Amino acid sequence: MRPTRRQTFALGVVHALTAVTANAADRCPQASTMEDYPPVVSLRVDNDLFANQDEGYTSGVMLSMVSPNLRDFVDDPCLPGPARWLNTYLARLQPEGFDQQNMVVSIAQGIFTPSNPQPTNLIEDDRPYAGALLVSFGYNARKADRLRTTQLTLGMVGPASLAESSQDFIHRLTGSQEFQGWDHQIHNEPVLNLVHEQSLRSPVVAVAGPLEFDAISHWGGALGNLLTQVNGGFELRLGKRLPDDFGSSPVRPAGNNTAPPVDARHTRGWAWHGFLAADVRLVLRDITLDGNTFRSSHRVDKEPWVAEAALGVALTRGRTKFAFARYFRTREFEGQDRFPAYGSFTVSRAF
Template sequence: MRSRSALAGAKKATWAWLWLVILPMPATAEEPHHVQSACSERTSLRSTGTVNLRIDNDMFGGVGQDQGYSNGFLVSWVSPNLVDYRSDPCLPGIVQALNRGLALLQPEGFDEQNMTVGLSQMMYTPTDRERRDLITDDRPYAGALMFSLGYNARRGDSLRTSQLRLGVVGPAAHAEEAQSEWHRLLGIGRFHGWDNQLHNELVVQLIHERRTRVMRRESATGWGGDLTRHWGGSLGNFATYANLGGELRFGLRLPDDFGTAPLRPAGENTSPLHEPTSHAGSAHVFVAYDARAVLYDITLDGNTFRSSHRVDKRPFVADVTYGVAMVHGRWRIALARYHRTREFHGQKEVPVYGTLTIGRRF
């Protein structure tokens, strides 16, 4: 059993992460008027910022899918288009200060640029929820709590994105408590093996990705489609991999960005806009794929610096994603479903899970 002092310290750490995300939210009436005016300009350079809430759950994948990547959430703030990352008045002072120390991640010489700030929690479980002992032939119990800063830069039909994620894996991520509460609300039995989860470990992940829109067609009525390809990779003790893929979209008044599929850097329509956002409603469907050569995944390989439960992971993994996104006024909603190849040898079920994203412009 973990001590009360350890849990209290973990809870304080959790609230510290949360405040880092809350602080960068849009300017309020208490801020100087000249800051509000600068951030409210509607020009081709400045888009409107957005707050997003995304919920991931493998129960959206169908009956018998409450396992693997079991549940997750992301709260994020997407900035307006920025003049720069270190002194733009649309960014709160704390974010400007952080950006001054992360200049190497910030691209320069592009036409449009913006950034994202996020807080996410992820939880991973084996298939059998009733067993309390260590299930050696199934994936480890694992939870992660991550804070992220992302930098997106655009020139025409090309996008460069870098994201730094800092967080913790283990009991301090409070995945057990979050999953148990979620299951209580849904009237579902809880998982009983969380005492076997990975140990506490600070994790760092640096993600970089390049995207190119290779085709876009739109008729006079507003119906059209586009095709975007991407390649990139991740480095760190949370995950290390190389990846490539693409996304095809079709619909009415497609957004002028680089993709809708969740779980991707600059996905979910978070890249900087080349043209002002239309106030008319829009809707589109999308299908995407992503293939990865995985060198390390802490949720499968176990703790980096301590002995822990691990499984024999597969070196190549691929996702196919499809979904629908709709925009009405300031609100946006997107539904997506993921089909993933097996991630480790002996995995019983092919992973299938879904995501729901709700966003609001301000």
Template sequence: MPTHRFVKTGLLHCAIAASLTVFCSAALAEADENGECTSKPGIRELKKYPDVYNFYYENDLFAGTDNNYTNGIKLSWVSANLEDYINDPCLPNWVRQLNRFSEKLHPGPFDSRNMVVSLGQEMYTPTDHTRRDLIVDDRPYAGWLYLGFAYNARNDKQMDTTEIDVGMVGPASLAHQAQDFIHDLRGIDRFEGWSNQLNNELGLMFVRERKNRILSISGTDGPKIDAISHYGYALGNVKTYLNAGMEFRIGSFLPNDFGTSPIRPASDSNAPLPATSSRRLLQTGLHAFISFDARVVARNIFLDGNTFSDSHSVDKKYLVGDVAAGIAWQWVGGKVTYAQYLRSKEFDGQDKAQSYGSITVSLEY
């Protein structure tokens, strides 16, 4: 690989990681001279509780393919548990003002809340990597680079999530450069048709989702079992859909959260804890899970093409579903999850359903 390309791409990935780190750091405590937050009656200080940092990686290499939804990566920072995220003395004032707007979206008797900041990238390619011309009967080349802001509010059996994603579709997503970099490192042939990718477009998505724990069996003898339903919607020029689904978990230990999280918006696995708890990753255990999600899709820019300019597009299917099975291991301070997903055909002419793998690593600090 030419040195200038290696340096350029390396700087790109460093800049992405640095931007997330800087943003998350900016949301930390407004400490006094002694490094402590000023206490206020009835407020659990953010500074006294650990945050969670998540790394998500999804790729179809786990299924031996390299097309369609071919890669997704996301880093996220999950704030400590907050009873009040408007008056908490450890949050900067600008964050409190943003949260004042957000809390109006989550009215109700919730025990606790938290905030999530994410930075992610997704890439989509057709099947034939050798063709340079436009492949009219296969999905468009596309990338999506985005920053996400999410707010969770929960009680014992319910969690509501609101998320806003903003980013770029097209060459500005840097999906082409990221894929070339990884393929060069692994000695894999490059995809030759990136000149046909979607045009640059500012992307926005507003996402709401509710999760409910509808079953919980936790006797002292035998495995623990629970079931968690979810339903919601997304609005925006990137994706607009209605979705609903379910997850079943069984194991020696089940985390006190609301299920396993893929990169899908509004599905972060690190829910706020009950008001009496201070840490998420405090116990050790293993559990297995199966889940499904069904979507009625009104818009998918990665299939429908650009909103405000002419671009390649295909005829999408309006009903799409995902089925997943996996295993998760949690220890004190960390958690790792692996899942294999099967996604139904998304557009007319697609050869077969797609399979891909997902790895999530969570660390509490």
């Protein structure tokens, strides 16, 4: 059976990211940098089936590549040529005056649906059908136990996001019921978003035997027609050989091994930890709830204050890391039947 255009595009993206990562060592003359701080490829899958739901933020997938530590964002040969060319136009987003820095490039898709899959008519009192297909360019910079991350996101919402066909494909694989109301999804609209966040990590404390503890606080916001908000929160971690980063929660911009490390990204033997994360945000705009910006579409009255908590575990062996977390969120709009919940699984590999 011949692959569809969507499958061909997805395979092409995976091949491109893998090729860039595999050839990074050939481009980068800083052998010690590549050995101690290799590039990382991560695949994250979110799904509310992990929480026995099928509504709201129902599914998401993200493929990311994290560069090694960089001398700069324009001339460093550890970055491929297209990334260096792009960075000449994004200089205002790039940090200065930090000890370490890296770049993160991601492609992601998110799918949002109401609670009832059966109606073909518009469900006015439930959230809109919506999908988003996004490409993000992130710049992370570290100085000791402080991290700054800035992320530019471009993409499309609406039918061009391919959310309907992606969900139908997933539901056929899992034997789940297909949603029938996609004719009422929000319209096509290009989106532009800027995310900025600051993080502070406490010193690692030895607890008992091999157990260690640390705490990470974060604060920041997002601006754009996709999402406009301010937020703040924290993450607590307890385990053996805690990673040298700024959080394990996969859904945060600076989470899950994206920060430039002081120590090497890979370790010998097993390392593990559990984590508890929380975030509170004041949401001024969310296109998946407010509907299209420049034309009329289905919308609901969102709740301005939203809180989220996550409980998860991360395992690392050598250059490979696995992380899983369950997320629990307060209601996002007026009249929402139940509290949203979903699970997130991430596998990362340093090359």
